[in-house]
Structure formats: C-alpha cells, structure tokens
Amino acid sequence: MSRSKKTRKGGENSPKQQPRVKKQDRAEVTGKRAEKGNKSGSRHNEALIQAQAPQKKAAQKKDPRHGSKKPVALALPTTTEKSATPKVKQPKLTDEQKLLKLEEDPRLNQLLDMLEEGRNLSDADQKWLDQQLNKIEALMIKLGISDELEDEAPAKSKADSDDDLFDRFESGAELLKDYQDKF
Structure with missing residues (x-):
C-alpha cells in the first residue's frame, strides 16, 4: 500500500466550516465598550465620581467599608471625668431595717396570701418565697426575736395567778437582801 500524505481537509464526512466573511461585511466594534465596575479610587472620592456621573444613583451614601x-x-480618658460624678453611697441598713423591708415586700405578701387561699405557686415563685422566708428567719434569730417565745410568754402570764406573782415578788426581795448582805 502506498503512503498518502495527511491533509487538513476533513473530507466529505467532516463538519463543515462557515464560509469566510469578507472584511467589509464584518461588523466591527465601534466606540468604547461599556465600563464595568467602579473606577479606581471610587471608595475615597465618592463625591467627585457622583459629580462626573450624575445618572448613577445619587442617593447612595452608604459607606462601602x-x-x-x-x-x-x-486619647486615654482622664480621671477628672470620673471624679466629676461621684456615686452617692447609701448607708448600710441595720438588721431591723432589713427585716422590716423584707416583711413589707408586696410580692412576699401577695404570695403568702395566695398560699393561705390554697392556690398552688409556680416553682420559681415557691423558690423565691422560701429564700425570703429563710432570710427573715435568719434575721429574726440574729436579732433574738422568735415567734415561739412570744407565743409562750402570753400562755405563762395567763397561767400565773395573783398569788403566784406575789410569791415571786417576795422571793425576789429576799434574794436582793442576800445579795446586799454579801457585799
């Protein structure tokens, strides 16, 4: 078999190329292409660019940074500003004042009224109520005030008769004489 030279022609089965268009018929790009994007320095010279191109959005004043x-x-803040507005310290409350403040709390009174009526409290309310009652109890112990002692004292006074009181008074007088005799 004889050797045949390769050609660039595809032959009959190859895809056909479009016919060549003459230079005169070709549509040439005339003028400038449409610009895309911002010009250089547009972030810093926004006012200058808007003056040159008023057809763009003039209302856009958003900082692109x-x-x-x-x-x-x-600069570091000076300490004179802090001393100009000193904080007013409230005097510390005494234990009696703390106790009165806790007992006069409207939320505490409302929750206690709800308990007396037999209503159920939420977990948060019950927890808060227990904390407040514990604080009140601790303050009462600290101050030496006890509900039990107050309840027992009237019971004893009712049980005491006039004769018992008089006997106690006389024995106190005898104890006083014994004390004076020692010294």
Whole structure:
C-alpha cells in the first residue's frame, strides 16, 4: 500500500466550516465598550465620581467599608471625668431595717396570701418565697426575736395567778437582801 500524505481537509464526512466573511461585511466594534465596575479610587472620592456621573444613583451614601463605624477615642480618658460624678453611697441598713423591708415586700405578701387561699405557686415563685422566708428567719434569730417565745410568754402570764406573782415578788426581795448582805 502506498503512503498518502495527511491533509487538513476533513473530507466529505467532516463538519463543515462557515464560509469566510469578507472584511467589509464584518461588523466591527465601534466606540468604547461599556465600563464595568467602579473606577479606581471610587471608595475615597465618592463625591467627585457622583459629580462626573450624575445618572448613577445619587442617593447612595452608604459607606462601602466593612466593620464598625463607631468612633474610637485616641486619647486615654482622664480621671477628672470620673471624679466629676461621684456615686452617692447609701448607708448600710441595720438588721431591723432589713427585716422590716423584707416583711413589707408586696410580692412576699401577695404570695403568702395566695398560699393561705390554697392556690398552688409556680416553682420559681415557691423558690423565691422560701429564700425570703429563710432570710427573715435568719434575721429574726440574729436579732433574738422568735415567734415561739412570744407565743409562750402570753400562755405563762395567763397561767400565773395573783398569788403566784406575789410569791415571786417576795422571793425576789429576799434574794436582793442576800445579795446586799454579801457585799
């Protein structure tokens, strides 16, 4: 078999190329292409660019930079500002005042009334009520006030008769004489 040279022609079965268009018939790009994107320095010279191209959105005044726009103080704050507005310290409450404040709390009174009526309290309300009652109890113990002692004292006074009181008074007088005799 004889050797045949390769050609660039595809032959009959190859895809056909479009016929060549003459130079005169070709549509040439005339003028400038449409510009895409912002011009250089557009971020800093926004007012200048808007003056040159008024057809663009003139209402857009948004700062394209990212991050916080909050101004940063470059100098350290002086201590005179702090001393200009001193905080007024309230005097510390005594234990009696704390106890009165706790007992006069409207929320505490409302929750106690609800308990007396037989209503159920939510878990948060019950927890708060227990804490307040524990604080009141601790303050009463600290002050030496006890509900039990007050309840027992009237019971004893009712049981005491006039004769018992008189006997106690006379024995007190005898104890006083014994004490004076020692010294």
